[in-house]
Amino acid sequence: MDAEAGSAIERARSGDSDAFRLLVEQHSHAIFRLAYRMTGNEQDAEDVVQETFLRAYRQLDKYEARSSFSTWLFRIASNYSLDLIRMRKRHEDRRERGTSEERDILDTVAMDTPGPDRVVYGGQVKDRVNAALNQLSAQERTAFVLRHFEGLSIDEIGKALGTGTNATKHSIFRAVQKLRKSLEPVVGHAR
């Protein structure tokens, strides 16, 4: 952490809102990217960004300079995203419950999605990646995003999410397995 950031944190802790503004402006883009990759939804990502800074402000005294400030913010954003994803999944499960006919139709539509050629050459790989990420559980997605996109070590992620190293490692393994299963038929064809 550089001296300027350290000073801003100290001043923010003593109630200097201008100092906190600097921190918000400095970290907003990174938190948004993380939140979007976790939630897959712009509106949710904006909620996560906002809530992350509000929680960070309330908890500034809990921050210890041993870890970087951005990692600490990531931890807050990840945990809030996890709550949000779980809540969304439950709402979706509830909505879908009991409508097996609709699910059958959706399955049929899914089978009708373009074949690998059209997907690759139609530029829809990105959509498939998003769809594959959406198939991950909240825990798997969070651990995977933090490892893959944000470059946190498995140990750091375990601490941030309070899940421990082994459980985190297995979440990432499961996530990679699921992604391979979804994406290999597409990208394998492009090899």
Place this chain on the structure above:
Amino acid sequence: MKHASEEQLVLLYYGEAADAADIDRHLEGCETCRAEYRALQLVLNTVNSAPVPERGAEYGAEVWKRVENRLGRRKRRPSFTQWWIWAPAMAALLVGAFLAGRLTHKPGAELAKNQQIRERILLVAVGDHLERSQMVLAELSNAPNGRGKLDISDERQMAADLLEDNRLYRQTAHVTGDTAVANVLDDLERVLIEIAHSPTEVSSEQLEDLQHQIESRGLLFKVRVLGSRVHQEEVAPTAQKDTKKL
């Protein structure tokens, strides 16, 4: 060395394999594992193509505008360090302090001022407590039912964490004579106990029972209303609070 496992290759990809040198050597001589690693790399590199909507250069300033006012309200809180750590303990002290105040009957400006400060600290702690409680109740109320067992370990743990604080706040509300608050916290405590003592995985019947308890007491609504009231009192100027209770 036998073939590398998928786990080893994933760790190698992320630079976290403890035996990276061994795996590298093995890959050099094993076409099967090399092909496997290439396939893994291809998928993981493809994941990087997932787009993230762009945000402009002014995004940080926009976020600040959205959060600024809400931070301002929080700043009026007494700026003691790490208040959340000792908030429950403070609640316990407050119970004693209110009791002592009642027994000694020493009205006066100083006493009233001290009581206002104590009430304010308590309000902040109760506000956060209600917010967290609401999250647990909403999660369970909205949980899907009729699809076999449901893992509620997160909610169970949160309920257990919330219970001790709830007891303190409820006792304080009783002591200060705020019956309405005490009653809501009383109802909340019963449900929190039920959740905390539920199995990690609940059956449809057990979940239905929990949901029924939350709904029949109108608990989620009551907690929302109380949370909103507490928040309003938290942001109200201290001078207006002298007639208000918890």
